[in-house]
Amino acid sequence: MSLSERVPVASIGSVTAGLLFGVGWYVWIDGCATAAMTDDPVKGEYWIPGLLQTIALVMVNVLNWGMLSDDAAFDTDNTAAMAKCWVFFAFVVAFSGIIGAVWIMVEENNRPSGEGAMW
Numbered sequence: 001m002s003l004s005e006r007v008p009v010a011s012i013g014s015v016t017a018g019l020l021f022g023v024g025w026y027v028w029i030d031g032c033a034t035a036a037m038t039d040d041p042v043k044g045e046y047w048i049p050g051l052l053q054t055i056a057l058v059m060v061n062v063l064n065w066g067m068l069s070d071d072a073a074f075d076t077d078n079t080a081a082m083a084k085c086w087v088f089f090a091f092v093v094a095f096s097g098i099i100g101a102v103w104i105m106v107e108e109n110n111r112p113s114g115e116g117a118m119w
Contacts, residue, residue: 014061018057018061021054021057025050048100049100050097050101052093056093056097057094059090060090064083067080067083068080068083068084
């Protein structure tokens, strides 16, 4: 029996995503610790996109994907509908984190290089 027959592809993807998030958080925390030693520490709102992405990762990975294939939409046993709502909410959280990160990046890159805020 080969490895692909024993381990589902979704499990390999989940482990890979978890490792990638772990490395990302390690680099982020290292950068924050390094920036704390300078005159320009990391602002608190910069943490929000990463936290939203982490919450979305956990939300997607705690779900049993077999529940989504059930065709019972809104019957008495509405596990498929609840699972679909859970996945939708997890994607909303994930895209909110991405939108927030892009917003912060654009906001910071459009700020003038001089001291003080633009307004």
